[in-house]
Amino acid sequence: IADFSDEALQRAVDEAYAEFKDDQRGENADYIPILAEVPSDLFAVVIATRDGKLFTAGDIEYRFSIQSVSKPFTAALIMNQQSPEVIREKIGVEPTGMPFNSKLALAVYEQRSVNPLVNAGAIAAVSLVEANDEAQRWELIHRNIEGFAGSELAILDEVFESEYSSASSNRGIANILFNDNRLYADPEESLRVYTMQCSIGVNTRDLAVMGATLANGGENPITGERMLAAEDVPELLAIMATAGFYDESGEWMFSAGLPAKTGVGGGIVAVVPGKFAIAAFAPRLDEAGNSVRAMEAIRHISSALGVGVFGAN
Numbered sequence: 403i404a405d406f407s408d409e410a411l412q413r414a415v416d417e418a419y420a421e422f423k424d425d426q427r428g429e430n431a432d433y434i435p436i437l438a439e440v441p442s443d444l445f446a447v448v449i450a451t452r453d454g455k456l457f458t459a460g461d462i463e464y465r466f467s468i469q470s471v472s473k474p475f476t477a478a479l480i481m482n483q484q485s486p487e488v489i490r491e492k493i494g495v496e497p498t499g500m501p502f503n504s505k506l507a508l509a510v511y512e513q514r515s516v517n518p519l520v521n522a523g524a525i526a527a528v529s530l531v532e533a534n535d536e537a538q539r540w541e542l543i544h545r546n547i548e549g550f551a552g553s554e555l556a557i558l559d560e561v562f563e564s565e566y567s568s569a570s571s572n573r574g575i576a577n578i579l580f581n582d583n584r585l586y587a588d589p590e591e592s593l594r595v596y597t598m599q600c601s602i603g604v605n606t607r608d609l610a611v612m613g614a615t616l617a618n619g620g621e622n623p624i625t626g627e628r629m630l631a632a633e634d635v636p637e638l639l640a641i642m643a644t645a646g647f648y649d650e651s652g653e654w655m656f657s658a659g660l661p662a663k664t665g666v667g668g669g670i671v672a673v674v675p676g677k678f679a680i681a682a683f684a685p686r687l688d689e690a691g692n693s694v695r696a697m698e699a700i701r702h703i704s705s706a707l708g709v710g711v712f713g714a715n
C-alpha cells in the first residue's frame with residue numbers, strides 16, 4: 403500500500419512484539435476451563451495489507467479458539483443474506499457499556515438484544531442466519547468465517563466440549579431472548595451453533611486476513627472472494643468501533659483509535675479502513691476479558707504509524 407513501505411510495516415510489527423513480549427500482566431480466561439491450559443506466554447503480531455502482504459512476528463502458527471472475534475463476521479453474513487437494517491431492527495447496534503455476558507443489559511434494553519458483538523446479540527445473530535436446519539446453519543457460519551480467513555478452519559473439539567458443557571450463562575441468555583421474542587430459532591440450537599462458532603481454531607495470520615478483508619472493502623485480498631458488499635463495510639466497522647471491547651470499548655477507541663474485536667481466546671483484530679489489519683494474540687486477559695499484550699501491540703502499531711481513524715493517536 404502506498405502510504406507505508408514494507409520495511410515500515412515490518413518494523414512496526416517487530417517493535418510491538420519486542421516491546422510487549424515479556425509483559426506478564428493479566429490471566430488466561432478460566433470460566434471456560436480449557437482456556438486456562440493454553441500456554442500463557444504465547445504471543446504473535448501480524449499486519450495483513452489490503453493487497454495481501456503479511457508482516458509477522460512471534461508464534462503466528464499457534465491455533466487458538468476464535469471466540470468473540472467471530473462475532474462481527476457472522477453479523478456480516480446476516481448483512482449479506484438480508485441487510486444491515488435487519489441487524490439494527492432485530493438485534494440492535496447500541497453499545498452496552500457492560501460485560502460481554504451481561505444479563506442486566508437485556509433488561510435495560512427491552513426491545514433489542516443490544517448489539518451483535520456481545521454474547522446476547524451474537525447468539526441472536528446466529529439464530530437470524532437463514533437456514534433450513536442446524537447443520538445448514540453451522541455450515542453457512544463456518545464457511546463464511548473460512549471465506550474471510552481464506553483458509554480451511556476446524557473446530558477445536560476440546561474447546562467446544564469444555565465450553566458447551568459449562569455454558570449455563572449463555573444458555574440463560576438464549577432463553578431470556580427467546581422468552582422476549584428476540585431469538586429467531588430454537589434456543590438450544592442457537593446456543594450450540596454459537597458455541598461451535600466460538601470454538602473454531604484460528605492462528606494470528608487467519609485473524610489478520612479476516613481483518614484485511616474488511617480493510618479491503620469486503621473482498622479477501624488473498625483469495626479474491628467477495629465476502630461483504632463494499633457499501634456494508636462501514637456499518638460493520640461502526641459496530642466494531644463502538645462495541646468491540648464490551649465495557650472497555652470507550653477506553654479502546656480513546657487509546658487505539660481503531661475499530662477492532664477481541665475474544666477471550668486472546669485474539670484481537672483491528673482494521674485500518676482502506677489500508678490494512680493488525681491482529682495479535684496473547685492468552686492473558688484483563689478484567690474486561692481483553693488480551694493485555696494484544697491490545698498493547700495494536701495500540702503501539704496504531705500510534706507508531708499514526709493510523710487511528712480520527713487522526714494520529
Ligand code: GLN
Binds near residue numbers: 469470597
Ligand atoms: N464463547 C465465549 C462466551 O460465550 C466468547 C466470549 C468472548 O470471547 N468475549 O463466553
